[in-house]
Amino acid sequence: MAVTSAEQFPAQEQFRPRLSIRKVYGTVFTAIGLVAILVGLGMLAWLLLDTLVTGLPWLDWQFLTGFDSRFPARAGAKAAIYGTAYMMFFTIVVALPLGVMSAIYLEEYARDGKVKSFIQINIANLAAVPSIIYGLLGLQVFVRWMELGRSVLAGSLTMALLILPIIVVATQEALRAVPPSIRDASYGVGATRWETVRHHVLPYALPGILTGNILAASRAIGESAPLITIGALTYVPFTPENPLDRFTVLPIQIFNWVSRPQEDFQGVAAAGIIVLLVVLLLMNSVAIFLRQKLQRRF
Amino acid sequence: MLRMNRGGRWALVFGALVSLIALVAVACGGDDDDEGTAPDGATATPTPEEVREPDNTAELAKLKGEIIIDGSSTVYPVTAAAAEEFRKYAKDVRISVGISGTGGGFKKFCNGETDIQDASRPISPSEVEACKAKGIEYIELPVAYDGLSVVVSPKNTWAECLTVSELKKIWEPDAQGKITNWNQVRDSFPDKPLVLFGAGSDSGTFDYFTEAIVGKAKASRGDYQASEDDNVLVQGVSGDENALGYFGYAYYVENPGKLKLVAVDNDNGKCVKPSEETIKSGEYQPLSRPIFIYVRKEAAERPEVQAFVKFYLSKSFTPIIPTPEVGYIPLTDELYAAITKRFEAKTLGTLFPNGAEVGATLDRYMK
Structure with missing residues (x-):
């Protein structure tokens, strides 16, 4: 049997493995990817470290329970922490039901057609509108026309508008991820559309919906531009007592401290940033926790 | 599903870890303060003696x-x-x-x-x-x-008094890239580079200085060391013999040894240095x-x-x-x-x- 491999497999003559070169490509790509992620993480680490080093000496009980002051050692974030908490509460109370119900309607009820695709395109567009525009809208509609003044409620409603499109889009994604077979099975045993949504689609999509909502809320918590537009205040030595009270929030308070001339206020501002970061991370952890907890049921 | 779960769990662990670190950090922050890293309220808040309790x-x-x-x-x-x-x-x-x-x-x-x-x-x-x-x-x-002071370094021996026109020549938008030497400001000044420090464009100081000197709010050259933090400006001017800067009068009062005040001549032949008296009397013009x-x-x-x-x-x-x-x-x-x-x-x-x-x-x- 003197048949060479070339006669047996003619194509193999053209096949040049160049294995070493191909492996080099792979290594180079891995290296580039690694560098890219290290740049990102390095910046984050630097930022966190810088903030922690500057801010930690100023972060004490007095800082969390005192009001703002012209003396760095007495300045506290109480009004801003309360303001942020109140605002987020009302924002979620308004935005969550509206956003989730809009998404359910669009995804489960609305007939495909020109109207739906028009609405769909506009929701996607709204999600990309700069936040300051929502501030202007809030100023005109809530502060002026509805005469809510520069209150927690006006701020919350503006923020709710801001995150509504994000919630709708995220909820739709979650609903879309529910396998059609589940709906078919439900209809197959005679369930109505409402029963299908209520008992099968919603529970299955809930982890995704909650995650989307909490991430949207995390965006609202760091926003300052719309609130500056509607007139959230700077020096507020009291906590809001009702939804129509005046307020300030952490991002605005931090911005104000950074712009003060005394150098010590940079430390106070950094302490404010740490508080904001902790609140944000806690919210995100809750999102992840809820997702984990609920996902195991399916 | 399995992959998603794994990713989620890692994220959970990561999130928990970060929160933990942050919380520990908060606790440590309190300790740091007890050790006196930050000045405590009592020493940082001297009250001037003339302050009177309200009688009501x-x-x-x-x-x-x-x-x-x-x-x-x-x-x-x-x-x-x-x-x-x-x-x-x-x-x-x-x-x-x-x-x-x-x-x-x-x-x-x-x-x-x-x-x-x-x-x-x-x-x-x-x-x-x-x-x-x-x-x-x-x-x-x-x-x-509200008073602004024009300052140079104590090492600067030539700039004692500047007229508003000279300040305008230095700071107007047209000066950008052109007025770069002290001898361009006044013939008798030495041939030394002009190093400028001033307020950042977000500050009221900047608006006011440009309006009073250039004649139009926010009209200024852009090629100077700008900072919102006046302490940075104080440092910059005090260390450089060729420097000229402007900022709030309060900052000069804070750092009198590091800076030399320049008198301002409101184009009427009278050189006036800012002080509580000249600002109160309205003599120090137009920068108060x-x-x-x-x-x-x-x-x-x-x-x-x-x-x-x-x-x-x-x-x-x-x-x-x-x-x-x-x-x-x-x-x-x-x-x-x-x-x-x-x-x-x-x-x-x-x-x-x-x-x-x-x-x-x-x-x-x-x-």
């Missing part, structure tokens, strides 16, 4: 209500300090102070949305019209002076100006507003105005007395019918 403390403690203040970022430190001090005596009066700028603040004020307006210039004729259209009447009260609050007439009927405004103009607060945390120059005692009378008499309207004037003095309030 019992009344003040009973006051309740809300005061909404908004307006200039320049006046903000003074009003916020007044609110902070007032709160020591009147705990139940809820005063909030916003920053919308003088113009933005007047829009809200003339719409009846605020009780007191902070203004770094007198109300303008168009704002007078806007207030009139809405039926808003107001009491105009100057509260302090009065700052104001405007009280809405209806608001001025309310006892908590009356108490706050009187406190603002009284010896219980005015000695705090020149302290470093506030950094402005108080009016004379006679002026404060006259202005308190003006408030008590509820004298409406403005004494600046043409709006902002460069070189405005406050004699008119004495009559």
Whole structure:
């Protein structure tokens, strides 16, 4: 049997493995990817470290329970922490039901057609509108026309508008991820559309919906531009007592401290940033926790 | 599903870890403070001796209500300090102070949305019209002076006095890239590079300096070391023999050994250095100006507003105005007395019918 491999497999003559070169490509790509992620993480680490080093000496009980002051050692974030908490509460109370119900309607009820695709395109567009525009809208509609003044409620409603499109889009994604077979099975045993949504689609999509909502809320918590537009205040030595009270929030308070001339206020501002970061991370952890907890049921 | 779960679990662990670190950090922060890393309240807050307790403390403690203040970022430190001090005596009066700028603040004020307006210039004729259209009447009260100082390094031997025209030549937008040597400013100055330090474009100091020197707010060359943090400017100017800078007068007072004041000649042959006296007397021009609050007439009927405004103009607060945390120059005692009378008499309207004037003095309030 003197048949060479070339006669047996003619194509193999053209096949040049160049294995070493191909492996080099792979290594180079891995290296580039690694560098890219290290740049990102390095910046984050630097930022966190810088903030922690500057801010930690100023972060004490007095800082969390005192009001703002012209003396760095007495300045506290109480009004801003309360303001942020109140605002987020009302924002979620308004935005969550509206956003989730809009998404359910669009995804489960609305007939495909020109109207739906028009609405769909506009929701996607709204999600990309700069936040300051929502501030202007809030100023005109809530502060002026509805005469809510520069209150927690006006701020919350503006923020709710801001995150509504994000919630709708995220909820739709979650609903879309529910396998059609589940709906078919439900209809197959005679369930109505409402029963299908209520008992099968919603529970299955809930982890995704909650995650989307909490991430949207995390965006609202760091926003300052719309609130500056509607007139959230700077020096507020009291906590809001009702939804129509005046307020300030952490991002605005931090911005104000950074712009003060005394150098010590940079430390106070950094302490404010740490508080904001902790609140944000806690919210995100809750999102992840809820997702984990609920996902195991399916 | 399995992969998603794994990713999720990692994220959970990561999130928990980060939160834990943050919480531990918060706890440590408290410890650090106990060790005295941050100055404690008592030593950081010296109260000037002239500060008098208000003689109506019992009344003040009973006051309740809300005061909404908004307006200039320049006046903000003074009003916020007044609110902070007032709160020591009147705990139940809820005063909030916003920053919308003088113009933005007047829009809200003339719409009846605020009780007191902070203004770094007198109300303008168009704002007078806007207030009139809405039926808003107001009491105009100057509260302090804002002064800017032009400084060089103590090593600089030639710059003693600069005229406004020379300053304009240095700072106007056309100077960018052209006026780069001291001998271009004045022939007798040495052949040395001109190193400039100034306020960042977001500050009221920048607006005011450009308006007073160049003649148009925000018109400035861009090729200079700009900082919102005046301490950075102090450092920069003090270390460089060729440097010239400008910032709030309070910062010079804080760092007299590190800087040399330049007298300013308002193109009339008289060199004037800024000092409490020359600023109060109106001699130091055009780089000093009065700052104001405007009280809405209806608001001025309310006892908590009356108490706050009187406190603002009284010896219980005015000695705090020149302290470093506030950094402005108080009016004379006679002026404060006259202005308190003006408030008590509820004298409406403005004494600046043409709006902002460069070189405005406050004699008119004495009559």
